[in-house]
Amino acid sequence: MPVLLSTDLPFPVFRRGKVRDVYDLGKHLLIVATDRISAFDCVMPEGIPDKGSILTAVASYWFAATEDLVPNHFRGNPAWPAALEPYREQLAGRAVVVEKTRPLPIECVVRGYLAGSGWKEYQAGGSVCGVKLPAGLKLADRLPEPIFTPSTKAEEGHDENISFGRMVEIVGADLAARLRDLSLALYRRGSELAAQRGILLADTKFEFGLSEAGELILIDEALTSDSSRYWLADSWVPGKNPPSLDKQFLRDYLETLPGWNKQPPAPHLPPEIVEGIRARYLDMASRFGIKI
Incomplete structure (x- = not known):
């Protein structure tokens, strides 16, 4: 199965992440989910077939399921610019x-x-x-209540876990509190809907x-397997x-x-690992009735 590892579109690059290529369309952005996959903040040489399409569909599902909690960047359903028409087939389902x-x-x-x-x-x-x-917790134990644990965001290299106090220094107290409260609300919504489908x-x-x-x-994305x-x-x-x-299958x-x-x-990934990742991502999407 073919994979898309990189894009080269005739638009200004807004940023390239580990998985997504983002282009500047003026008032809007074009986000292309490639089939790249990363672990330990390193991008693997092999891509995962259909991964970009899976991520895009799953993220769209969750943006719709949480838009009553916080606005997301799909607001207003921006039109597909005419300049993208020549690339529609390449970008279908993943942009x-x-x-x-x-x-x-x-x-x-x-x-x-x-974990x-x-x-x-x-x-x-x-x-x-x-x-x-609390003392005595085991691996994979449920916490007494969900906790907010921010990190820095690194385009290259490793993200770094930080304290809430350090986050306040970076973005300010009011914004830090809003981000924490919204994140906890989004997590609870995701947990509730996942539990209905036999998932934690x-x-x-x-x-x-x-x-x-x-x-x-x-x-960016919300509640995907990435x-x-x-x-x-x-x-x-x-x-x-x-x-x-x-x-986690890849990390393990x-x-x-x-x-x-x-x-x-x-390192390079053997075919059975690539297919194992793809199967897990498809399984998660199917449990929410998401069509790829």
């Missing part, structure tokens, strides 16, 4: 035109369970991003931007990692490789 914003330099992470870097921090000091947690939303991250008028808007940790509820047992419908494979220090260049 969206959205409102332009000024992205905030913070990733808004919410954790409902103890990933949060588990490692807890083991080291009993807290996550400055949030003190262990953690997720959101990104926000400011519109030209200064309004706070949800951007930005979230989804577990099968009927297989969840505290003390070990449950089967997941996200990138990479952890078995001797000699790779989680720095570029990333």
Whole structure:
């Protein structure tokens, strides 16, 4: 199956992320979800067939499911510019035109369970991003309540977990409080809808931007398998990692490789790993009735 690893469209580049290529269309942005996949902040050499289309469809579902909580960059349903017509076939299913914003330099992470870097921090000091947690928690334990644990947003290199106090220094107290409260509300909405489908939303991250008028808007993606940790509820047992419908399958494979220090260049992925990732992303989408 063909994959799209890069784009080269005749429009100014707004930014290129690990997965998305974003072009400047004037008042709007064109976001193209490629089939690239990253882990440990490194982009893998191989892409995942259909991944860009899956991410776009899933993000669109969640933007619609949360628009009563916070506006998102799909506001006004911007028209497909005529200049994009020659590229419609290439971009079909993986590109969206959205409102332009000024992205905030913070990733808004919410954790409902103890996993990933949060588990490692807890083991080291009993807290996550400055949030003190009860003693004796196990890997994958449900937290007493969801916690907000922001991080810096790195285009290259590793994101860095930070305290809420450090976030206040970066964006200001009022905006930091709004971001925290909105992120927790979005997480709760996602958790409720996922639970109805037999899935646990262990953690997720959101990104926000400011519109030209200064309004706070949800951007980039929301509650996808790239930005979230989804577990099968009927297989969840505290003390070990449950089967997941996200990138953990890739991370687990990479952890078995001797000699790779989680720095570029990333190792090549065998076909069974590529297909395993694709199957998990499709499974998650299908559980929400999302057609690809």
